[in-house]
Amino acid sequence: MELLQYPNPTLFRKCADVAVGDLASIELAHEMAAKLYEWNGIGLAAPQVGILKKIAVIDLREEPRVLYVLINPRITWRSVEVEESNEGCLSLPLLRETIFRHKTITLEYLDENFSPKVIQRAEGLLSFCIQHEIDHLNGHLFIDHMSKLARARVVQKFKKLREESVLPNTKAVSHENGAQ
Template identity: 40%
Template sequence: MAVREILQYGDKRLNSICEKVGKVDRKILNLVDDMMDTLYEGNGIGLAAPQIGVLKRVVLIDLGEEEGEPIVIINPRITAQSGNEKDYEGCLSYVGYEGEVYRPTDVTVVGININGKPVTYNATGLLARAFCHEIDHLEGIMYMSRAEETHELTEK
C-alpha cells in the first residue's frame, strides 16, 4: 500500500494512549498493509500504529524468516508475564540510539487477528520483548523511559 512517515521522539502523538479497535474493517486492513510496508522499509522488527500517527491499538511484529509469519495483533493485552531480563532495545521512532531495558522473559498476549478472531501468543525471549515494547507504544510509553541508560550508536 504505502510507506508512511515514522514519527520521531518528541512528537506528542507518541505519548498518547491509543483507542481500542471496535471492528476490523477495510480501514484497519489498509492500516496493517501500510504498517508492513513501513516496517520493512525501516528495517525494524516491530511497529505500533501510533508510530505512524494512527492512535489505534494495532501492533505488527516480524522477527524474520526463522521465526515464521509476521504477527499482527489488534487490541493486544499482556495477561501473564514472568522472568526479568535486561537487554538492549532500539526503536524506529528514536533512530540512532539504544538503551538497556528490563523486560519479562515470558509473556502471554491476547487480542484479535486481522479476521477479527481471538488469538493468544505465549512468547519468550525476543518475541516477548518485542510484544512488551510495541504494547508500551499503545500506552504512550517509549522504551527510553524504562531504560537505565540510553546510548547514541556510532559507526565503528
C-alpha cells in the first residue's frame, strides 16, 4: 500500500460504493488503519492508497481514542454556518492551509460489520476531518475549497517544495500536523 501524492490522477477520481458484505473491503480498511498510524495521519481515504472505493479511516488521536472505519459515508445534514479549518493532507505533505468548512454535520455510514451508524452533529476537528475524507472519496482535495488564485499559489508552493526535494518521506509527516 503506497501513499499517492498530488498530482496523481487517482486522487481526482470518484469512488464507487462498497458492496454490503464485501469482506475484502473491510480487510482493506484495516490495512488503511495500519498505514494511518504508520504515517501519523489523523485520516486516510482509499483513493490516497490508489483504491477507488468509499472507505475512509479516522483517528483524531484524542482521548478517548476512537478509530472510525467509515464504509460508504454520506453527509446527510450540514450547517449553513461555516468555520475556518486549518488543514494538512498526507497527499500534499508539508502544506497547511486554512479553508472554510461547514461547522456541523451529520454523517451516516456503515461500520466494519456493515452496521448502519450515525454521527449526529459532529463539530470541530471531527466534522472537518470527515468533510476532508469525503472530499477525497469524491475526487476532491482540500485545496479545491480555495479561490482559484489561492489554489494556484498553493500548488506552486507545493511544486517548489518538491523540486527542492525538501519534502520529507511520509514517515516524517507528524500527526502534530494533523494530516488527513
